[in-house]
Amino acid sequence: MPRLTLVQAITDALRVEMRRDDRVVVLGEDVGVNGGVFRATEGLIEEFGPDRVIDTPLAESAIIGTAFGMAVYGLRPVPEIQFCGFLPPAYDQIISHVARIRNRSRGRFTAPMVIRAPYAGGIHAPEHHSESPEAFYAHIPGLKVVIPSTPYDAKGLLISAIRDPDPVLFLEPKSIYRAFREEVPEGEYTVPIGKARLVREGTDVTLIAWGAMVPVAEQAARQVEQEHGWSCEIIDLRTISPLDRDAVVGSVQKTGRCVIVHEAPRQCGLAAELVALINEHALLYLEAPVVRVTGFDTVMPLLALEQEYLPNPQRVVRGIVKAMTF
Amino acid sequence: MAQTRGKRTRTASRRVEGWIKPVEPEFETIQILRDDGSYDEASLPDLTDDQMKELYEWMVFARILDQRALNMQRQGRMGTYPPVGGQEAAQVGSAYALEKEDWLFPSYRESAAMMVHGMPPELTFLYWMGREEGAAAPEGVNVFTISIPIATQVPHAVGAAWAARLRGEKKAFLVYFGDGGTSEGDFHEGANFAGVFKAPVVLFCQNNHYAISVPLERQTASRTIAQKAVAYGFPGVRVDGNDVLAVYAVTREAVERARRGEGPTLIEAVTYRYGPHTTADDPTRYRTADEVKEWQERRDPIMRFRRFLESRGLWSEAQEEELQERLRERAAEVVRKAENYPKPEPTNMFDYMYAELPWNLKEQREALLQELAERGEAR
Numbered sequence: 001m002p003r004l005t006l007v008q009a010i011t012d013a014l015r016v017e018m019r020r021d022d023r024v025v026v027l028g029e030d031v032g033v034n035g036g037v038f039r040a041t042e043g044l045i046e047e048f049g050p051d052r053v054i055d056t057p058l059a060e061s062a063i064i065g066t067a068f069g070m071a072v073y074g075l076r077p078v079p080e081i082q083f084c085g086f087l088p089p090a091y092d093q094i095i096s097h098v099a100r101i102r103n104r105s106r107g108r109f110t111a112p113m114v115i116r117a118p119y120a121g122g123i124h125a126p127e128h129h130s131e132s133p134e135a136f137y138a139h140i141p142g143l144k145v146v147i148p149s150t151p152y153d154a155k156g157l158l159i160s161a162i163r164d165p166d167p168v169l170f171l172e173p174k175s176i177y178r179a180f181r182e183e184v185p186e187g188e189y190t191v192p193i194g195k196a197r198l199v200r201e202g203t204d205v206t207l208i209a210w211g212a213m214v215p216v217a218e219q220a221a222r223q224v225e226q227e228h229g230w231s232c233e234i235i236d237l238r239t240i241s242p243l244d245r246d247a248v249v250g251s252v253q254k255t256g257r258c259v260i261v262h263e264a265p266r267q268c269g270l271a272a273e274l275v276a277l278i279n280e281h282a283l284l285y286l287e288a289p290v291v292r293v294t295g296f297d298t299v300m301p302l303l304a305l306e307q308e309y310l311p312n313p314q315r316v317v318r319g320i321v322k323a324m325t326f
Numbered sequence: 327m328a329q330t331r332g333k334r335t336r337t338a339s340r341r342v343e344g345w346i347k348p349v350e351p352e353f354e355t356i357q358i359l360r361d362d363g364s365y366d367e368a369s370l371p372d373l374t375d376d377q378m379k380e381l382y383e384w385m386v387f388a389r390i391l392d393q394r395a396l397n398m399q400r401q402g403r404m405g406t407y408p409p410v411g412g413q414e415a416a417q418v419g420s421a422y423a424l425e426k427e428d429w430l431f432p433s434y435r436e437s438a439a440m441m442v443h444g445m446p447p448e449l450t451f452l453y454w455m456g457r458e459e460g461a462a463a464p465e466g467v468n469v470f471t472i473s474i475p476i477a478t479q480v481p482h483a484v485g486a487a488w489a490a491r492l493r494g495e496k497k498a499f500l501v502y503f504g505d506g507g508t509s510e511g512d513f514h515e516g517a518n519f520a521g522v523f524k525a526p527v528v529l530f531c532q533n534n535h536y537a538i539s540v541p542l543e544r545q546t547a548s549r550t551i552a553q554k555a556v557a558y559g560f561p562g563v564r565v566d567g568n569d570v571l572a573v574y575a576v577t578r579e580a581v582e583r584a585r586r587g588e589g590p591t592l593i594e595a596v597t598y599r600y601g602p603h604t605t606a607d608d609p610t611r612y613r614t615a616d617e618v619k620e621w622q623e624r625r626d627p628i629m630r631f632r633r634f635l636e637s638r639g640l641w642s643e644a645q646e647e648e649l650q651e652r653l654r655e656r657a658a659e660v661v662r663k664a665e666n667y668p669k670p671e672p673t674n675m676f677d678y679m680y681a682e683l684p685w686n687l688k689e690q691r692e693a694l695l696q697e698l699a700e701r702g703e704a705r
């Protein structure tokens with residue numbers, strides 16, 4: 001079985017689906033000849049040609065707007081937005097049309113499309129290239145939001161997203177694009193959207209994370225196990241809309257404690273939604289308030305202070321201690 | 327979506343055609359210095375010999391600084407950097423046409439233009455080293471912050487220009503963007519507003535032929551960028567962006583039109599970027615070495631202008647050597663200043679979020695301070 005990085009697994013998923021279904025087209029800035037600025041579409045134009053791997057003009061609203069037009073007309077477009085910091089020009093198309101069309105046309109038109117975008121910080125990128133806006137999109141009714149954290153999941157989830165009858169925003173944690181390799185099966189397989197992954201079983205506290213925060217949570221879990229003998233259960237959400245409520249609630253009912261980790265600012269971040277779910281379904285099981293370890297409510301700093309902003313294993317450990325010693 | 331055409335028949339009995347005629351506006355490329363440095367005396371702009379030499383110095387300095395920045399990036403002393411190399415005439419010639427009280431709105435690639443208009447280059451270095459302190463020009467320098475989301479600065483400049491007009495000021499506003507930028511809605515919306523409100527703005531496009539890897543013909547079906555002005559009801563002009571005198575002359579005229587209240591101008595400066603889009607880019611994937619060589623060897627803006635100065639007896643080998651040495655020393659000073667800038671306090675990320683910090687930010691700031699103290703890094 002080939003050992004792939006996360007970004008290679010994404011290319012592989014695109015290739016598999018483009019071979020299987022000629023309605024699948026890729027479009028965006030620099031996705032063709034250049035193979036994408038992160039090389040996520042490397043080699044696709046050579047295999048599928050410029051009519052299916054389309055270098056577009058520099059205009060996000062038109063990329064998403066035309067992809068939407070293609071989707072309602074029967075194609076399966078996979079537009080790439082170069083960085084999720086450049087989704088905002090397309091926000092109107094996403095919120096006003098992509099996410100609403102099934103409902104507002106009472107099912108007459110649908111938009112089966114996958115918007116791919118590299119996401120979050122940690123690579124010393126310039127301004128606007130490191131933010132984590134997932135909660136904005138999880139708040140949009142009608143849109144699904146998927147964030148893989150491993151090569152295996154990235155491929156399986158992207159294939160599921162392309163086959164999904166509804167629009168999916170697929171956010172790719174770019175700091176772990178090439179962080180590690182793992183065995184990824186050749187050919188097609190799917191990982192279901194809406195299902196979390198149990199990263200490791202534990203009994204004392206539940207850690208919930210997604211994207212590049214999953215390895216951070218894992219590191220913190222190893223540390224508290226060594227230092228305190230605490231056993232952490234880790235849940236990688238993988239899909240943040242729709243949430244896997246049963247996985248979250250089930251785990252918290254078992255452990256009675258929970259720490260949620262995200263890079264995005266705290267206020268109205270996804271952790272707030274998770275805390276509400278836990279309140280609604282597991283309040284009486286809690287032995288401590290749910291702890292949030294998040295980015296600050298500030299603008300994402302430029303690279304000199306980037307590491308001061310991002311949650312790191314130390315901060316997660318401190319969060320775990322807080323939950324365990326309440 | 328099914329396509330039913332109803333009962334209407336397609337064949338009209340009498341077919342009249344020819345209503346639609348393609349319009350192909352012609353825009354010549356204005357040049358004062360030909361590629362080989364020759365020129366007509368009568369077309370030279372009104373610049374003194376010293377001013378001509380100053381233009382040359384700025385271009386040479388821009389190139390030296392660019393090399394320093396690229397080297398620093400390679401050595402891990404700077405973040406991702408977007409080089410200027412090849413576009414010195416377009417930037418220096420245009421910014422030089424401004425008066426001090428005029429305003430300049432840059433994108434990320436305008437290090438040279440910003441410097442000519444008064445931005446201390448060490449601040450620009452600092453910004454690309456990942457420091458917010460480098461983003462804003464000092465008080466009294468009319469350079470706005472760099473815009474990274476493409477073309478967003480166009481409506482900003484139009485708004486500021488319009489405000490200046492409403493306040494009865496006679497200033498010009500020069501906004502830069504790339505050929506790729508002309509595809510964004512913000513460019514078109516900004517240009518339209520500029521036309522409607524007769525804003526004293528100069529829309530300056532550096533057409534360097536690529537938006538990262540995407541060539542101009544994938545960006546627009548128009549033959550020129552200049553012709554886009556026609557649709558917005560104001561003049562467009564195409565100029566050889568590697569001819570510093572032509573860029574200066576054309577921009578100067580546009581700036582004066584703006585100041586006289588005659589409204590906006592779109593300038594397309596045809597140029598070429600020698601280096602990668604940014605240090606994160608590999609240009610060999612989308613353009614040939616021959617193409618780059620052609621521009622570097624036959625159309626280099628600095629060489630062309632140097633030949634011109636030499637032909638007028640304004641420049642010599644000895645002067646060149648002296649200049650190179652002096653500017654290298656100045657560049658070293660720029661780097662020293664940027665690198666010796668006081669280290670940032672981690673809590674700086676909170677301090678400019680609002681005029682007054684709300685409770686959540688105060689608490690988070692305190693928590694960070696405590697964390698730093700625990701790490702033994704309190705200052």
Ligand SMILES: Cc1ncc(C[n+]2csc(CCOP(=O)(O)OP(=O)(O)O)c2C)c(N)n1
Nearest residue numbers: 086435474475476504505506507536537538
């Ligand atoms: C809204 C937005 N989309 C995408 C990007 C990523 N990006 C940065 S520069 C660039 C190409 C810009 O090309 P052009 O406007 O021609 O200017 P040049 O870089 O050639 O100076 C792209 C796509 C961005 N910064 N902003």
